[in-house]
Amino acid sequence: ESESAKKIEEEVGRVVEQAKELQDSAASFISKASADDQSLRNRVVSLDSSIRRLHSLLSHNNHNLLDPKLADKLEEDLQRARCIMVDGDAASFLPPKTQGGFLKMFLGPINVRASQKDIQLKVKEEYNSYRDRTALLFLFFPAALLILRSWIWDGCLPAFPVQLYEAWLLFLYTGLALRENILRVNGSDIRPWWIYHHYCAMGMALVSLTWEIKGQPNCTQKQRGVQLFLQWAMMQGVAMLLQNRYQRQRLYTRIALGKAKRMDVVWGETAGVDGQLWLLCPILFILQGFEAYVGLLLLKTAFIGVVSEWQVFFCGILLVLMAVGNFANTVQTLMAKSRF
Amino acid sequence: ESESAKKIEEEVGRVVEQAKELQDSAASFISKASADDQSLRNRVVSLDSSIRRLHSLLSHNNHNLLDPKLADKLEEDLQRARCIMVDGDAASFLPPKTQGGFLKMFLGPINVRASQKDIQLKVKEEYNSYRDRTALLFLFFPAALLILRSWIWDGCLPAFPVQLYEAWLLFLYTGLALRENILRVNGSDIRPWWIYHHYCAMGMALVSLTWEIKGQPNCTQKQRGVQLFLQWAMMQGVAMLLQNRYQRQRLYTRIALGKAKRMDVVWGETAGVDGQLWLLCPILFILQGFEAYVGLLLLKTAFIGVVSEWQVFFCGILLVLMAVGNFANTVQTLMAKSRF
């Protein structure tokens, strides 16, 4: 018996020893790794600035210092160097993009940058599949409300399901805005507008929650605003579904070819997906026109005075703003792409 | 001229070379670091299980295998080993707590665990200062509404400022819930209830947004629910301020003594802060009682039928639930602390 006591005592001693050793190994690993990490960071920064300097030198080749053909070749070499740095393992050591105020507001000073490329891709894929799941609901939920309205509810939407839907919208847009900010920190080139667009949509969902849903009599007239809002939401669902299809394919093509966005600049966009964009955009333009139309109708409703709440006015203005912004940014995207 | 062209060409060549080298160094650093990282992780896991095994062996020392005094000493040694592991540098290699569904829903699969101890502390401090800032507003905002109501608005709250306040509440509670989930992932021992409590508060803020704020005539009666809600919110502000004072002091004491939570088990809570807790708790109990009272008043209002909206009923039930949960969890915290 005393022997097994001895054994336990020994084991405890060993455990304490191991804990100390582990602490030492961990400390030395951390300090070694952070030194290496810092040196890689420095090298990335200095290489990046060399590339920038040479790039500006080449593009200001106005005195024809270099043979234009040679200049083109050198420019291409520089691009290759940039691709190696930005898309390879060195990318983890690039200085992080600053996290915007939106993330700070909700999450505090936590860092949401994934250090590994494969996790960054996973985040992007998960974002796409999240959008897919929601796009279907986006279509289904308001459609169900509008159908039930004319079939069962006698032209008069009850408040509760509409409010439930609006709360869901608010939750959804908040999630999208957070995720897009996270993607941005992780190196996505998403235009800031698409994120602002979701802030606007958040504002709209929030305001629509406070929007009183009046009942009989004269339901159809009083609920005109809500009805337009639901129609806009359905249209958003269609836009999202189309956009998702295109963007997922684009991501997969990129992954399959083992080259990421910046390589596009060198080799051009993959033709197949590019073609889709020219199909997608006219539909997007139509939807954006409809968005503006719904916004103007809301404004009209507010001015004529059938529904004179400030909420209707506010949503109308927001919708018009969003339509204009979406249009401008889609056009700019197209122009940027056709330049290559 | 041709000489400087040569120089540029050379430089570009060097940059491409450097990019390749950098890629190689980065790749080898990453693979080396992840191997070391994995081996440290394995060691931490195995040490952790040894400690657990020995701990259960010692605490089941029912055959008096060991002299009780020796058993106590060994138990203390084990605790020391545990502290070294959990509070030292090895802590970064402990298996991460799983991230809850709430974070996943809003943020996707991104990892919010800070790998460095000092960043974890920073996150915690920022959380405290966020709470401080909001607690003041918490007190000020509803107080202003209630004062303006009797002085200027003639006993009748206008809808807009109240809704603005409710939207702010929703935003605030969402932020708190997200931050607390992040703290949890970063090793905080926060009881799950305090997080659920903020989910409930989010639900309440959301529901209160849909709650129609009726005007004259008979304002005082119709707005009884809103008024109670504002009173509860003010009370929350008081609770938060007191709690913040206590918890910040607790954190600073811990940091100053250079020992983190788990060490408490060995050395006991710091007496100064512990004393504060016994002062704080009676006040918290009174506030919790008031919370339940407001909830019951809301339920009464809903049943008597002065304000018969489901929102009033829902908020009443939530408030009573929250009061009961807060009380139970405060008592459990006190009991857990007095056991040492």
Ligand SMILES: CC(C)(COP(=O)(O)OP(=O)(O)OC[C@H]1O[C@@H](n2cnc3c(N)ncnc32)[C@H](O)[C@@H]1OP(=O)(O)O)[C@@H](O)C(=O)NCCC(=O)NCCS
């Ligand atoms: C025009 C459009 C199809 C272009 O998509 P694209 O070819 O991916 O555009 P870009 O090449 O500029 O994309 C750059 C990045 O932004 C992302 N992105 C582009 N538009 C986005 C959007 N609307 N939402 C979220 N992310 C978007 C891309 O995924 C890409 O990310 P990555 O750098 O991580 O790979 C797309 O912006 C779009 O669908 N816009 C219209 C949206 C709209 O108007 N909706 C409402 C209709 S009422």
Ligand SMILES: CC(C)(COP(=O)(O)OP(=O)(O)OC[C@H]1O[C@@H](n2cnc3c(N)ncnc32)[C@H](O)[C@@H]1OP(=O)(O)O)[C@@H](O)C(=O)NCCC(=O)NCCS
């Ligand atoms: C009772 C109370 C003072 C105990 O606080 P405490 O001594 O810090 O409690 P614990 O030791 O159990 O804390 C463990 C962890 O949970 C955190 N925590 C405890 N209560 C918390 C709360 N209500 N909100 C957020 N975090 C909390 C602590 O900061 C600590 O974090 P750490 O592990 O990162 O250091 C605190 O829980 C409290 O104020 N509760 C009452 C809240 C309430 O009822 N409010 C509404 C009134 S109507």
